[in-house]
Amino acid sequence: MSEIFINGIGAVTPQHTHDNARFLEHIEIYDHNNLRCVNPNFKEFIPPMELRRMSRIIRMGIASARISMKEAGVEMPDAIITGTGMGCVEDTEKFLISMIDNKELLLTPTSFIRSTHNTVGAQIALKLKCHNYNFTYVHRGFSFENVLQDAIMLIREGDAGNVLAGGIDETSDNHYSISGRLGFWKDKPVRNLDLLKERSNGTIAGEGSVFAMLSNVKGEKDYGRLTDIDTFISPESHLYTKQRIENFLGQSNLNPGDIDLVILGYSGDIRYDEVFDTIRNSLFSGIPAAYFKHLCGEYYTSSSFAFWLAAQILEKQFIPAVVKLDDLNPNGINNVLIYNHFMEHHHTLMLLSK
Amino acid sequence: MPERIYITGLGLISAIGMDVEENFASLEKQYSGIGEIQYLETIHKGEIPVAEVKATDEELFDRVGINPVKGYTRTALLSINAAREAVEMSGSELSNDKRTGIISATTVGGMVKSENHYLDFLNNDNSNIYIGTHDCGDATEKVASYFGFKGFMTTISTACSSSLNSIMLGARMIRNGKLDRVLVGGADALSRFTINGFNTLMILDRDGCKPFDENRNGLTLGEGAAFIVLESGTSSIKNNRKILGEVKGWANANDAYHQTASSPEGEGAYMAMSKALKMSGMDVTDIDYINAHGTGTINNDLSEGKAIEKLFGIKMPKVSSTKPYTGHTLGAAGVIEAVFSILAIKNRVVFPNMNFKQPMKELSFSPVKEFLEEQKVHKVLTNSFGFGGNNSTIIVSDVS
Amino acid sequence: MEELIERLKGEIIEVLNLEDVEPEEIDADAPLFGEGLGLDSIDALELIVLLEKNYGIKIEDPKDGKKIFFSVRSMAEYITEHKGK
Numbered sequence: 001m002s003e004i005f006i007n008g009i010g011a012v013t014p015q016h017t018h019d020n021a022r023f024l025e026h027i028e029i030y031d032h033n034n035l036r037c038v039n040p041n042f043k044e045f046i047p048p049m050e051l052r053r054m055s056r057i058i059r060m061g062i063a064s065a066r067i068s069m070k071e072a073g074v075e076m077p078d079a080i081i082t083g084t085g086m087g088c089v090e091d092t093e094k095f096l097i098s099m100i101d102n103k104e105l106l107l108t109p110t111s112f113i114r115s116t117h118n119t120v121g122a123q124i125a126l127k128l129k130c131h132n133y134n135f136t137y138v139h140r141g142f143s144f145e146n147v148l149q150d151a152i153m154l155i156r157e158g159d160a161g162n163v164l165a166g167g168i169d170e171t172s173d174n175h176y177s178i179s180g181r182l183g184f185w186k187d188k189p190v191r192n193l194d195l196l197k198e199r200s201n202g203t204i205a206g207e208g209s210v211f212a213m214l215s216n217v218k219g220e221k222d223y224g225r226l227t228d229i230d231t232f233i234s235p236e237s238h239l240y241t242k243q244r245i246e247n248f249l250g251q252s253n254l255n256p257g258d259i260d261l262v263i264l265g266y267s268g269d270i271r272y273d274e275v276f277d278t279i280r281n282s283l284f285s286g287i288p289a290a291y292f293k294h295l296c297g298e299y300y301t302s303s304s305f306a307f308w309l310a311a312q313i314l315e316k317q318f319i320p321a322v323v324k325l326d327d328l329n330p331n332g333i334n335n336v337l338i339y340n341h342f343m344e345h346h347h348t349l350m351l352l353s354k
Numbered sequence: 355m356p357e358r359i360y361i362t363g364l365g366l367i368s369a370i371g372m373d374v375e376e377n378f379a380s381l382e383k384q385y386s387g388i389g390e391i392q393y394l395e396t397i398h399k400g401e402i403p404v405a406e407v408k409a410t411d412e413e414l415f416d417r418v419g420i421n422p423v424k425g426y427t428r429t430a431l432l433s434i435n436a437a438r439e440a441v442e443m444s445g446s447e448l449s450n451d452k453r454t455g456i457i458s459a460t461t462v463g464g465m466v467k468s469e470n471h472y473l474d475f476l477n478n479d480n481s482n483i484y485i486g487t488h489d490c491g492d493a494t495e496k497v498a499s500y501f502g503f504k505g506f507m508t509t510i511s512t513a514c515s516s517s518l519n520s521i522m523l524g525a526r527m528i529r530n531g532k533l534d535r536v537l538v539g540g541a542d543a544l545s546r547f548t549i550n551g552f553n554t555l556m557i558l559d560r561d562g563c564k565p566f567d568e569n570r571n572g573l574t575l576g577e578g579a580a581f582i583v584l585e586s587g588t589s590s591i592k593n594n595r596k597i598l599g600e601v602k603g604w605a606n607a608n609d610a611y612h613q614t615a616s617s618p619e620g621e622g623a624y625m626a627m628s629k630a631l632k633m634s635g636m637d638v639t640d641i642d643y644i645n646a647h648g649t650g651t652i653n654n655d656l657s658e659g660k661a662i663e664k665l666f667g668i669k670m671p672k673v674s675s676t677k678p679y680t681g682h683t684l685g686a687a688g689v690i691e692a693v694f695s696i697l698a699i700k701n702r703v704v705f706p707n708m709n710f711k712q713p714m715k716e717l718s719f720s721p722v723k724e725f726l727e728e729q730k731v732h733k734v735l736t737n738s739f740g741f742g743g744n745n746s747t748i749i750v751s752d753v754s
Numbered sequence: 755m756e757e758l759i760e761r762l763k764g765e766i767i768e769v770l771n772l773e774d775v776e777p778e779e780i781d782a783d784a785p786l787f788g789e790g791l792g793l794d795s796i797d798a799l800e801l802i803v804l805l806e807k808n809y810g811i812k813i814e815d816p817k818d819g820k821k822i823f824f825s826v827r828s829m830a831e832y833i834t835e836h837k838g839k
Contacts, residue, residue, distance in 0.1 A: 116740075121512075123613070179485065
């Protein structure tokens with residue numbers, strides 16, 4: 001069975017992640033609860049005539065896709081697969097609000113055509129004149145993992161050698177306040193680096209775009225291999241989750257003790273974080289653990305940030321202090337497990353290995 | 355031997371019928387579901403024709419035995435109606451093992467509620483229950499919870515090709531040994547958002563769509579849902595399923611020409627069709643009928659027609675678009691037309707392309723004009739194309 | 755006419771988000787589509803709405819746009835001819 005190598009990665013997130021030469025050297029600190037991306041110079045990636053109609057999510061998507069392709073030295077991927085929980089929030093809001101305000105009169109098409117969920121994948125294909133397989137997954141907290149699952153299948157089917165795979169979501173002021181009505185976010189502004197100290201309900205919102213160039217051949221850059229993916233919904237108990245993780249590792253002939261770093265989806269929401277404590281204490285005690293949502297905020301494809309983090313750690317063999325949950329230091333990092341959930345509903349596992 | 359992908363259940367709700375049987379009866383009688391807007395509140399009532407499912411939300415609740423409660427969008431209700439029929443027909447249960455899955459598709463998810471409650475979303479807590487039904491995953495999870503299902507699930511959104519892609523993914527997951535059976539399909543409810551959106555593109559035909567006609571002037575929007583139960587050959591035989599057909603080939607390609615328009619020569623369409631054909635191991639002469647995407651826009655029908663012509667040449671099978679019956683149901687279109695394709699095989703018929711009068715001057719072929727019975731229909735190719743150049747084809751056949 | 759042309763240039767820049775373009779850079783007689791400014795079919799639809807919104811002129815068939823929107827001058831001429839009709 002074909003191995004899946006990560007040959008390039010590109011990330012536009014609320015941290016300075018678009019330059020792969022640097023790895024969380026300078027941390028962006030936020031004192032509000034709706035984190036936005038640190039923008040690269042989009043003009044380096046997109047001509048101005050095209051930029052003019054592009055909302056933030058499209059810019060973020062194209063730039064990060066370009067970075068990952070360039071790094072992997074791929075000009076034409078055999079497939080483009082994207083995942084997004086909310087899709088093109090800005091364009092959707094724009095068309096919706098103008099439809100409501102203008103009572104369905106005198107509307108213009110641009111925001112409507114750019115509101116479809118596959119816009120980012122389609123725009124990348126259009127730019128590259130890429131006629132190959134193009135798919136978009138939109139299942140809430142599974143969206144990014146579904147992308148990776150499909151990429152693995154495509155490569156193993158022999159239909160693709162290089163797959164451009166990405167997870168993208170954008171936030172907006174309206175999106176933040178609307179989802180806030182569901183109790184997603186903390187009532188009071190919290191400093192992002194203090195996310196786990198607060199001990200209260202809710203988390204902080206975020207956004208980001210992470211693309212990876214996955215391949216059946218090892219490239220120059222060594223971000224490791226994507227070994228396996230699992231998704232499961234609303235498990236009935238922490239015990240079920242624990243067994244699911246053990247089975248998942250077993251599929252790759254690994255035990256929890258073989259994991260060198262576990263990246264957990266702590267969001268600082270005391271209603272939902274308990275399972276991470278349970279898993280950490282029961283399966284991974286004595287094993288270095290890390291977290292990430294204080295850097296990128298919470299969104300449906302936030303696990304793509306963890307994927308980026310794991311790939312960087314595997315490549316650089318270094319765990320930045322800002323993500324560490326303990327003082328443990330592994331001797332060499334070969335296997336990284338990511339366990340995330342979105343609001344305790346969508347649970348996902350990703351295994352990356354050297 | 356790769357696993358065979360059998361079709362063991364069908365479920366369908368559209369403007370021409372509440373279930374598969376009613377849909378077939380309407381196709382046979384050449385009854386169109388297109389008419390004046392009755393259910394949706396919009397200023398375009400009386401001006402833009404659409405193909406609505408002829409039922410209120412309450413009636414849709416009633417048909418599946420759920421007490422009307424808040425928190426269900428019309429998209430979710432259409433989904434549950436079609437999914438229930440497909441699962442019942444297959445005689446299978448959506449058991450909670452790791453071998454069963456649900457894959458659905460939609461373009462605008464719960465927009466039909468969001469657009470009415472958006473000012474509440476912004477200003478007060480009155481409509482909070484519909485905040486969580488806005489996204490595309492909601493209807494899929496409503497279907498899952500209707501069956502008490504907690505296994506593998508996902509949702510696809512690639513504009514108007516969405517649900518043909520859910521069939522494709524389901525078939526691939528079976529072939530990859532990830533699943534034994536999977537409920538695949540899609541749904542979209544009509545919304546002001548989509549009606550106004552397509553209206554800004556000036557591609558809504560004020561008289562109802564006329565695919566492949568020289569005087570066609572745009573599409574007509576519809577709503578609906580359809581689901582298909584796919585099951586591996588091994589599992590179908592072990593469980594003694596009634597096999598309704600087989601998925602033989604599939605492909606997705608990108609036109610990479612324009613965000614909304616198709617290329618004049620239908621490059622992406624040609625690639626999707628020829629790739630699916632190659633995968634099925636068939637020759638162009640094996641295809642008996644093409645259920646075309648055929649939206650009725652000037653652009654699509656020319657582009658798709660050219661691509662069909664290029665691939666099939668003088669060996670042209672029968673071609674028709676069934677959109678004059680159901681309207682263009684966006685995220686549901688692919689799977690609705692896949693169900694029609696299976697019905698064509700099962701009943702040995704070809705459906706006419708209603709509203710067709712005058713051949714397009716650019717094309718050498720014309721679509722089927724009459725309801726044809728006692729036909730040799732063993733293998734059918736169906737297309738679905740979407741914004742962003744997303745082009746998909748699947749090929750279904752009877753079981754030889 | 756020249757006043758209308760100048761006004762139109764500003765409006766086109768605004769509705770089409772031509773952030774990097776100054777009004778004086780647009781040649782009133784140069785083609786707006788393809789070569790020249792490089793606009794496309796979606797821009798044409800935006801311009802149709804501009805005519806209706808700002809000048810009360812309704813274009814029913816998008817195909818007519820080709821001639822009307824050939825250049826800023828042809829747009830201005832069309833508006834002068836049809837305004838208030």
